[in-house]
Amino acid sequence: MPRPATDEDCEIFDSLRESRRPPGHFVGDGLRVVRRMLEKKAAVRLLCSPDWLEKLPPHEGVDVLTAPRDRLDRLVGFRLHQGIMALGRIPPPRPLSGSFHVALDGLNNAENVGAVLRTCAAFGVEGVLYDGTCASPWLRRAVRVSLAAVLQVPLHPLPDLATALQPLNAWAAHIHGERRDYRELDYRGPVCIVIGGEDKGVTGPVREACKGTIYIPMAGGWDCLNAATSAAVLLAEVARQRVMNYPG
Numbered sequence: 001m002p003r004p005a006t007d008e009d010c011e012i013f014d015s016l017r018e019s020r021r022p023p024g025h026f027v028g029d030g031l032r033v034v035r036r037m038l039e040k041k042a043a044v045r046l047l048c049s050p051d052w053l054e055k056l057p058p059h060e061g062v063d064v065l066t067a068p069r070d071r072l073d074r075l076v077g078f079r080l081h082q083g084i085m086a087l088g089r090i091p092p093p094r095p096l097s098g099s100f101h102v103a104l105d106g107l108n109n110a111e112n113v114g115a116v117l118r119t120c121a122a123f124g125v126e127g128v129l130y131d132g133t134c135a136s137p138w139l140r141r142a143v144r145v146s147l148a149a150v151l152q153v154p155l156h157p158l159p160d161l162a163t164a165l166q167p168l169n170a171w172a173a174h175i176h177g178e179r180r181d182y183r184e185l186d187y188r189g190p191v192c193i194v195i196g197g198e199d200k201g202v203t204g205p206v207r208e209a210c211k212g213t214i215y216i217p218m219a220g221g222w223d224c225l226n227a228a229t230s231a232a233v234l235l236a237e238v239a240r241q242r243v244m245n246y247p248g
Contacts, residue, residue, distance in 0.1 A: 005047055005065035013047050013075050013085050021087070026138040028148055029085040036148035038062070042088035047072070049083040062086075090138055094154050098126025099190035100238065103170065105161055105206045106133040106197035107227055113137055114145025115228035116195060121149035123239040128153055129192070131161040133203075165209040168192045172202040173234055174213040175224050182214040187238040195231050 011020050013027050021027065025044070028037050037043040038057050046062055049069040056064075069083050102125050107113055113135045120128055128137070135142060137150045158164045170192040171185065185191075194210060196202035207213060216225060216233050225233065 002053055002064040002066050005067040005071075009047070009065050010067060010071065010075060012045075012087060024090050026088055026090055026143060026150075027085060027140045028088060028143045029140065030082050030144060031084055033144055033148045034084050034086045036151060037086045037088045040148075040151040042091065042151055043086040044089055045087040047085045047087075052084050056084075088151075091151070093156060096127050096129070096156055097154075100125055100242065101127045101129060101168065101192040102231070102235070103161060103165060103192055103194040103206075104128065104130040104134045105172075105194055105202050106200065107195060108133065108135045108197055109227075110135040110139040110141040111145045112198065112226070112228050113139075114142035114149075116231045117142070117146040117149040117153055119228070119232045119235055121146070121152040123235040124242075125153055125235065127156055129156045129158055129161060129164055131158045133161075133197075162205040162209040165192065165194065165206065170194055170210040172196070172207045172210040172213045173215070173230055174202045174207060175215050176201070177207075177213060179213040179215045182216055182234055182237060185214060187241045191238060193231070193234050193238065195227050195234075198227055 014020055028034055034043065034046065035057050038059055043059070043062050045065065046056070046059060047065045047067060049072060050066045053066070072083055072085065102116070102120055104113065104116065107116070117128065117137060137146070137155055143150055169190050172194040174196065194202050194206060216230060218224070
């Protein structure tokens with residue numbers, strides 16, 4: 001049965017106080033994110049305004065809390081979450097598998113991380129590698145922007161990204177130095193595309209662990225796209241070459 005949320009309950013969902021959450025858990029907000037959390041059996045607790053009680057997706061075994069909409073708005077700081085949030089369990093990491101991967105190097109903006117993960121889910125990426133230089137994919141902003149793609153694409157946190165890339169057919173997306181047009185490569189075999197941060201791009205040690213660097217040609221007078229858009233362009237080409245047939 002739903003119950004009114006206490007102040008202590010609400011603090012767990014405070015996006016600015018990640019340490020308040022139980023270890024191994026994350027917060028998602030908005031209907032599409034919460035729905036995916038329920039579908040993936042990741043949600044353990046819902047926090048919503050009372051008007052959601054008759055509209056909720058199936059949620060057997062999930063603790064349901066209610067709070068006035070203005071209280072929920074204060075938690076997030078804006079109204080984008082639609083009056084519904086969820087606390088979910090972070091799934092345990094799985095061994096790296098498959099042949100189509102993405103690595104994130106120094107991508108420290110949570111919204112960029114979320115946008116890249118959404119693109120990875122769309123194009124069938126089989127694993128995302130990242131280390132401590134990257135914003136956590138489990139931050140609320142990253143989860144929201146990704147539409148909970150964190151539950152779709154296997155995530156692989158690593159202590160040392162450069163070392164992990166050495167045995168892979170990894171290519172760094174970088175705009176400086178020796179580089180190749182991204183359309184010239186054959187992506188039909190195992191491949192890992194490395195996306196760097198907005199300010200410095202892929203770092204030196206990570207570039208050295210890659211087979212080479214690739215770039216996206218631009219119109220005259222311009223030299224770069226942002227990280228999330230670059231990932232979308234590159235992964236669309238990889239998926240095209242691999243002739244992936246997506247249902248629907």
